[in-house]
Amino acid sequence: MGSGIVSYGVYVPRYRICPRDIGKIWGQDGEAMGRALNITAKSVPAPDEDAATIAVMAARRALMRVDVAPSEIGAIFVGSESHPYAVKPTASIVSEAIGAAPHLTAADLEFACKAGTAGMQACLGLINSSNKNIPIDYAMAIGSDTSQGAPGNALEYSASAGGVAFLLGHEKVIANVELTMSYTTDTPDFWRREGMKYPSHGERFTGKPAYFKHIQETAEKMMRSMGTGPKDYEYAVFHQPNGKFPITIGKKLGFKMEQMENGLITPHIGNTYSASMMIGLANILDKAKPGDRILAVSYGSGAGSDGFHIVVTDEKNGYALEKSPLVMDEIAHSIPIDYSIYLKYRDKIKMEGE
Amino acid sequence: MGVARYWRQQDQRYNLRGARCTICGNVFFPSRMMCPVCHRRSLGKMEKYHFIGSGKVASFTIVHDPAPGYRSQVPYILAVIELDEGDMILGQIVDCPPSDVGIGSEVEMVFRKLSEEGRSGTIQYGYKFRLK
Numbered sequence: 467m468g469s470g471i472v473s474y475g476v477y478v479p480r481y482r483i484c485p486r487d488i489g490k491i492w493g494q495d496g497e498a499m500g501r502a503l504n505i506t507a508k509s510v511p512a513p514d515e516d517a518a519t520i521a522v523m524a525a526r527r528a529l530m531r532v533d534v535a536p537s538e539i540g541a542i543f544v545g546s547e548s549h550p551y552a553v554k555p556t557a558s559i560v561s562e563a564i565g566a567a568p569h570l571t572a573a574d575l576e577f578a579c580k581a582g583t584a585g586m587q588a589c590l591g592l593i594n595s596s597n598k599n600i601p602i603d604y605a606m607a608i609g610s611d612t613s614q615g616a617p618g619n620a621l622e623y624s625a626s627a628g629g630v631a632f633l634l635g636h637e638k639v640i641a642n643v644e645l646t647m648s649y650t651t652d653t654p655d656f657w658r659r660e661g662m663k664y665p666s667h668g669e670r671f672t673g674k675p676a677y678f679k680h681i682q683e684t685a686e687k688m689m690r691s692m693g694t695g696p697k698d699y700e701y702a703v704f705h706q707p708n709g710k711f712p713i714t715i716g717k718k719l720g721f722k723m724e725q726m727e728n729g730l731i732t733p734h735i736g737n738t739y740s741a742s743m744m745i746g747l748a749n750i751l752d753k754a755k756p757g758d759r760i761l762a763v764s765y766g767s768g769a770g771s772d773g774f775h776i777v778v779t780d781e782k783n784g785y786a787l788e789k790s791p792l793v794m795d796e797i798a799h800s801i802p803i804d805y806s807i808y809l810k811y812r813d814k815i816k817m818e819g820e
Numbered sequence: 821m822g823v824a825r826y827w828r829q830q831d832q833r834y835n836l837r838g839a840r841c842t843i844c845g846n847v848f849f850p851s852r853m854m855c856p857v858c859h860r861r862s863l864g865k866m867e868k869y870h871f872i873g874s875g876k877v878a879s880f881t882i883v884h885d886p887a888p889g890y891r892s893q894v895p896y897i898l899a900v901i902e903l904d905e906g907d908m909i910l911g912q913i914v915d916c917p918p919s920d921v922g923i924g925s926e927v928e929m930v931f932r933k934l935s936e937e938g939r940s941g942t943i944q945y946g947y948k949f950r951l952k
Contacts, residue, residue: 514932519931523930526931562834
């Protein structure tokens with residue numbers, strides 16, 4: 467019996483700011499920056515949204531598409547680098563808000579942009595070891611973030627907000643996860659210390675020794691283990707800190723643009739961090755047919771990469787996709803804002819009494 | 821609102837949980853111990869009822885003088901929503917300018933931050949609405 471994705475739901479805040487409007491404030495050519503990063507806009511959370519509200523919306527949408535009672539979910543893991551509390555779990559808020567509480571285990575994860583996929587692996591572990599001692603038939607992994615880039619920093623062009631929830635199990639599986647592998651090292655490419663509002667970059671480590679090396683190692687090891695090559699996959703999706711890196715690594719691994727274009731979401735809404743690769747995978751699943759093979763590889767700074775070899779099953783034909791919004795619906799529902807509204811919504815203005 | 825009082829209302833605010841009278845079938849939000857139609861006959865015969873969160877705007881107002889914590893959302897919309905299953909509730913409509921809202925506009929529930937107890941206190945979450 468296989469295990470894998472039973473359902474999924476996506477949520478992207480509606481507000482958008484474009485690179486031109488960010489660059490204008492900081493004396494930079496924002497349009498050129500947007501072209502260099504392959505980003506046309508980034509999503510911005512409303513002032514009453516955070517990683518918890520986004521996670522709840524994604525989780526509810528995942529449950530709308532499938533006949534699984536919330537009380538059947540035995541574990542919820544929420545991956546984020548922007549959990550609203552330093553101490554008090556986002557996962558317990560989600561559990562209560564989707565009606566899964568109280569008989570389940572729940573925890574928050576953090577691993578930069580790959581905490582959501584680490585959650586998927588934890589869920590798969592619980593499901594695959596399910597027996598009378600660990601009676602967990604369904605588990606939910608969520609990647610949700612409202613990431614921040616310091617004003618004027620290059621990250622400000624890409625750090626966005628969004629969330630994806632994957633319900634995993636071994637019944638009603640629409641996409642089997644046939645293999646998952648990871649690659650982890652202690653690499654100081656990107657970090658944020660406790661209490662600091664904005665992250666820092668270890669410039670020399672960004673790119674080659676971090677993103678590219680970790681994804682390449684994971685993808686190649688996955689394909690060696692499965693006895694597959696790039697041509698054996700209908701789709702490939704990689705973590706996308708910008709719209710350029712995933713294309714570069716995909717081509718280096720031997721994938722063609724037509725295999726990767728459905729997974730490329732960052733060009734439309736920026737880097738949703740923990741949701742980044744997962745939202746690309748969700749867009750692929752919106753379109754995929756039974757038998758399609760997907761190679762999905764995440765990356766999180768610090769640094770690590772999780773890979774998934776996924777095969778879409780016949781269950782996908784009867785899956786109630788229409789019961790909640792598709793990724794492209796979420797991208798299309800957008801409200802443009804300028805930099806001053808962006809500052810206000812992202813809580814960057816010091817108010818009276820603060 | 822105090823932490824304990826809010827915690828007691830969590831199910832209501834997170835999941836739009838009200839009550840249904842099993843005698844006449846009327847639904848109520850927030851939850852009630854007794855049906856105002858069936859009176860004491862309904863005692864012990866009220867059950868929990870989960871509203872799906874879909875409805876229409878029955879009336880609305882545009883707030884320019886905000887409640888504490890809502891300064892960044894001005895002007896914002898407060899509306900009386902007629903829920904599909906019956907009963908009416910007051911809620912904020914988000915993610916649109918006031919000019920987009922009218923009486924009869926169809927709305928759906930979203931999960932949002934309602935308030936927070938300063939920078940170090942708890943964050944309160946619950947239902948708001950947005951246009952379908």
